[in-house]
Amino acid sequence: MSQTAQSTGPRRAPTMTDVAQRAGVSHQTVSRVLSNHPNVRDSTRAEVLRAIEELGYRRNSSARALVTRRTLTLGVVACNPTLFGPASTLFGLEEAARGEGYLVSAVTLRQFTPKALEEAIDHLSNWGVEGIVVIVPHRAAVAALAELRLPFPVVTVEGGHSLPIPGVSVDQELGGRLVTDHLLAAGHSTVWHVAGPGDWLEAGARVAGWRAALEEAGAEVPEPLVGDWTPLSGYRAGQELAGRATAGRARGRGPEVSAVFVANDQMALGVMRALREAGLSVPGRVAVAGFDDIPESEFFAPPLTTVRQDFAAVGQASIRLLVSRLEAATAQAGDDERVVIEPRLIVRGSTTSL
Amino acid sequence: MSQTAQSTGPRRAPTMTDVAQRAGVSHQTVSRVLSNHPNVRDSTRAEVLRAIEELGYRRNSSARALVTRRTLTLGVVACNPTLFGPASTLFGLEEAARGEGYLVSAVTLRQFTPKALEEAIDHLSNWGVEGIVVIVPHRAAVAALAELRLPFPVVTVEGGHSLPIPGVSVDQELGGRLVTDHLLAAGHSTVWHVAGPGDWLEAGARVAGWRAALEEAGAEVPEPLVGDWTPLSGYRAGQELAGRATAGRARGRGPEVSAVFVANDQMALGVMRALREAGLSVPGRVAVAGFDDIPESEFFAPPLTTVRQDFAAVGQASIRLLVSRLEAATAQAGDDERVVIEPRLIVRGSTTSL
DNA sequence: GGGCAGTCTGTGAGCGCTAACAATGACTCC
DNA sequence: GGAGTCATTGTTAGCGCTCACAGACTGCCC
Numbered sequence: 065m066s067q068t069a070q071s072t073g074p075r076r077a078p079t080m081t082d083v084a085q086r087a088g089v090s091h092q093t094v095s096r097v098l099s100n101h102p103n104v105r106d107s108t109r110a111e112v113l114r115a116i117e118e119l120g121y122r123r124n125s126s127a128r129a130l131v132t133r134r135t136l137t138l139g140v141v142a143c144n145p146t147l148f149g150p151a152s153t154l155f156g157l158e159e160a161a162r163g164e165g166y167l168v169s170a171v172t173l174r175q176f177t178p179k180a181l182e183e184a185i186d187h188l189s190n191w192g193v194e195g196i197v198v199i200v201p202h203r204a205a206v207a208a209l210a211e212l213r214l215p216f217p218v219v220t221v222e223g224g225h226s227l228p229i230p231g232v233s234v235d236q237e238l239g240g241r242l243v244t245d246h247l248l249a250a251g252h253s254t255v256w257h258v259a260g261p262g263d264w265l266e267a268g269a270r271v272a273g274w275r276a277a278l279e280e281a282g283a284e285v286p287e288p289l290v291g292d293w294t295p296l297s298g299y300r301a302g303q304e305l306a307g308r309a310t311a312g313r314a315r316g317r318g319p320e321v322s323a324v325f326v327a328n329d330q331m332a333l334g335v336m337r338a339l340r341e342a343g344l345s346v347p348g349r350v351a352v353a354g355f356d357d358i359p360e361s362e363f364f365a366p367p368l369t370t371v372r373q374d375f376a377a378v379g380q381a382s383i384r385l386l387v388s389r390l391e392a393a394t395a396q397a398g399d400d401e402r403v404v405i406e407p408r409l410i411v412r413g414s415t416t417s418l
Numbered sequence: 419m420s421q422t423a424q425s426t427g428p429r430r431a432p433t434m435t436d437v438a439q440r441a442g443v444s445h446q447t448v449s450r451v452l453s454n455h456p457n458v459r460d461s462t463r464a465e466v467l468r469a470i471e472e473l474g475y476r477r478n479s480s481a482r483a484l485v486t487r488r489t490l491t492l493g494v495v496a497c498n499p500t501l502f503g504p505a506s507t508l509f510g511l512e513e514a515a516r517g518e519g520y521l522v523s524a525v526t527l528r529q530f531t532p533k534a535l536e537e538a539i540d541h542l543s544n545w546g547v548e549g550i551v552v553i554v555p556h557r558a559a560v561a562a563l564a565e566l567r568l569p570f571p572v573v574t575v576e577g578g579h580s581l582p583i584p585g586v587s588v589d590q591e592l593g594g595r596l597v598t599d600h601l602l603a604a605g606h607s608t609v610w611h612v613a614g615p616g617d618w619l620e621a622g623a624r625v626a627g628w629r630a631a632l633e634e635a636g637a638e639v640p641e642p643l644v645g646d647w648t649p650l651s652g653y654r655a656g657q658e659l660a661g662r663a664t665a666g667r668a669r670g671r672g673p674e675v676s677a678v679f680v681a682n683d684q685m686a687l688g689v690m691r692a693l694r695e696a697g698l699s700v701p702g703r704v705a706v707a708g709f710d711d712i713p714e715s716e717f718f719a720p721p722l723t724t725v726r727q728d729f730a731a732v733g734q735a736s737i738r739l740l741v742s743r744l745e746a747a748t749a750q751a752g753d754d755e756r757v758v759i760e761p762r763l764i765v766r767g768s769t770t771s772l
Numbered sequence: 773g774g775g776c777a778g779t780c781t782g783t784g785a786g787c788g789c790t791a792a793c794a795a796t797g798a799c800t801c802c
Numbered sequence: 803g804g805a806g807t808c809a810t811t812g813t814t815a816g817c818g819c820t821c822a823c824a825g826a827c828t829g830c831c832c
Contacts (some may be wrong), residue, residue: 079788104809105659116551123544126789127484127787127789128789130478130480132818135480146713169521295714337721362649433821443782477818483787
C-alpha cells in the first residue's frame with residue numbers, strides 16, 4: 065500500500081501476473097496464450113492479448129530460461145573477424161541461428177592463443193550458451209579444443225577432421241588443386257606458392273592440394289613462401305619472387321617463376337604489386353591466382369583468378385549441425401558429423417592471356 | 419530416492435546447494451565466495467572453491483539474472499557486416515563490452531528496412547538485452563529508431579546528431595573536406611565525386627564536406643555520381659567519368675575530369691579500373707582518392723589516397739556511452755551524449771605525382 | 773563478568789516463469 | 803441419468819539464485 069514505488073521512479077516491467085489481473089484470468093492462462101497452447105477460448109485469448117498490448121508486457125527471458133533450462137543462445141568464437149571470410153561466415157551463421165530461434169553471441173579473438181580461446185569459451189559459458197561454434201582455424205586451436213571437456217556441444221569451422229568433433233569446412237585441398245591444375249593447363253611448367261601461416265589448417269590444406277597437383281603432373285615442386293594473410297606479407301613474398309624471376313635459374317633456387325598461386329586474395333594483391341614494381345607484367349610475364357574471392361578481387365589490376373568459398377553456406381551448415389545436436393535426442397553420434405563444402409574456381413584476367 | 423535420474427542419463431548440472439553440501443556449508447556461503455564477499459574465513463573459502471572445482475560447478479546465469487534483474491547482455495544491430503567498416507566497429511565494440519563485463523549479441527540485417535530493424539530489435543528484446551547499439555547508418559533507420567519507444571537505452575553509430583539519441587560518429591564531413599582540399603592543393607581546378615547511396619547519412623556528410631571545400635575554394639561543383647559502395651558501382655561511375663574525361667568539356671556536362679573523390683575505397687577500386695581500361699592513367703591523367711582505408715588500399719595499383727577512420731575507437735566509444743547510461747543513476751541526460759571521432763587523411767600514390 | 777562491537781555463517785523469502793495436476797462445466801453415449 | 807470424455811481454467815510447486823535478516827561466536831573494554 066504505502067510503497068514508494070507508485071512515485072515516478074523507474075516503473076518495474078509488468079509481470080505475467082499483472083497481465084493476468086488486467087485480463088481477469090490466472091497467470092497460467094497468460095502463459096498458455098504466449099506459448100500458443102490450443103486449449104484457450106478465443107475470447108479469453110483476445111482479452112489476454114489486449115492486456116499484453118496495453119501493458120507493453122514482455123516475457124522475462126531469465127525466468128523462462130530458468131525453468132525450461134533452455135537459454136536459446138549459441139556462442140561463436142572467431143578470430144580475425146574483419147577479414148572477409150570470417151565476417152561472412154559469422155553473418156551467415158547468425159542469420160541461420162536466428163531462423164532457428166536462437167540468439168548468437170560472438171566473442172572475437174585479437175590473436176589466437178590456447179589461453180585466449182579458453183577465456184573466450186569461459187566467457188560464453190558464463191552466460192549459459194547451449195552450444196558453440198568455433199571459427200579458429202589454427203592447428204593449435206583444434207588441439208586445445210579437444211582438451212577442454214565442455215558440458216555443451218561444439219562445432220568447428222575449418223577445424224579439420226582429425227578430431228572427433230563435428231565440423232564444417234570447405235575443401236581447401238580441392239581448391240588448391242583447382243588453381244594449380246588451371247595454371248598447369250595454361251602451359252606453365254610449374255607453379256610457385258605463397259602460403260598462409262603454417263599454423264593455419266586452411267593454409268596447410270591449400271599447400272597440400274597445390275603440391276599434389278604438381279606431383280601428379282610431374283612438375284617440379286618449388287619451396288613455398290609463407291605469408292600471414294596480409295597484403296604486406298604478400299608484397300614481401302612478391303619481391304622475393306620478382307628477384308627470382310629476373311635472376312632466372314642462375315640463382316639456383318628453384319624453377320622459373322611464371323605462375324604463382326597465392327593462398328588468399330589480399331596477399332595476391334601484394335604479390336601483384338611487387339611484381340608490377342619489378343617490371344614484371346601480370347599475367348603477361350607472371351600469372352597470379354588467389355583464394356577466397358573477396359568482393360574486390362574482380363576489380364584488381366588485373367582482375368584476379370581465385371577460388372570462391374561459399375561462406376554463408378558454411379555458417380548455415382555449422383548452425384544446422386549444432387542445432388541438430390541440441391534438439392535431437394535421436395541423432396546422437398556419427399549423424400552428419402562432417403560437412404564439406406566444395407569451392408569453385410573463378411577464372412579472371414590475372415591468369416588468362418598467356 | 420527411487421529417482422531414475424541416478425541412471426546414466428545426462429546428469430544435471432550441479433547446483434549451488436550441491437557445492438554447499440560437499441563443502442559442508444550453506445548455499446549462501448557458496449554464493450558469498452563466488453561474489454568475493456570479504457567476510458568468509460579463508461579456510462571456508464578454500465573448501466568451497468575445492469568443491470566447485472571438483473564438481474565443475476558453474477553459476478546458473480538465468481537464476482542469477484532473474485534475481486538481480488541484470489542480464490549483462492548488450493545487443494547490436496548491424497547492416498552489411500562483411501564490409502570492413504561495420505566489421506571493425508563490431509569487433510571493437512565486442513572487445514570493449516567484454517572488458518566491461520558484458521556479453522554482446524549481434525543481429526545482422528541483410529538489407530535495411532524499418533521493418534527489419536524493428537524485427538531485429540524485437541529479437542534482441544526477447545532475450546532481455548539491457549541496451550543496444552545500432553549501426554545502421556541510414557537516414558530512415560534513425561527516423562524509425564526515434565519512433566520506437568524502447569524500454570532500454572539505445573546508442574547509435576553513424577546515426578547523425580539530428581535526434582535526441584546518444585551516438586558516436588566519425589566526422590565524415592571533415593573527411594570529405596580533407597580529401598577535397600588535398601586534391602585542390604595539388605593543383606586540380608575542381609574535384610568530381612562518386613557518392614555513396616543517398617539514404618546513407620555518411621554518404622551525405624561526405625558529399626557535404628566535398629561541396630563545402632569546393633565552394634570555399636571557389637571551384638566549380640560538378641554533379642556527383644552515385645554508387646552503392648560496391649566495386650561494380652564504382653566501375654560504372656568510372657566508365658561515366660572516363661567518357662567525360664575523353665570527351666572533354668565538349669560534352670557540356672560539367673568541368674574537366676582530373677581528380678575524383680570516391681566515397682569509399684571499394685568503389686575507388688572500380689573507378690580506377692574503369693579509368694585504366696579507358697586509357698586514363700592514375701594519377702597521371704586523373705587523380706583518385708577513396709575513403710575508409712581498408713587494409714587492401716595500400717596495395718592497390720596505384721596505392722590509394724584515402725581517409726582513415728578509427729573504427730575500433732568508434733566501437734569502444736559506443737560501449738562506453740551505453741554502459742555509462744546503464745550503470746549511472748548519476749549521469750542522466752546530456753552527459754557526453756555525443757562522441758565525434760576525427761578521421762585522418764592518408765596520402766598515397768593515387769593522388770601524388772601530378 | 774556483562775555488554776558491545778565485529779566477524780562469520782545460516783535461514784527464509786521470493787525473483788517470474790512453466791509443468792504437473794486438479795477442478796470445473798459441457799457434452800456425449802449407452 | 804450416471805459415467806466417461808473433452809475443453810477450458812486455476813492451483814501449487816519448484817527452477818537456482820541473491821537479498822535481508824537472524825544467529826553464533828569471537829575478542830575487547832570497563
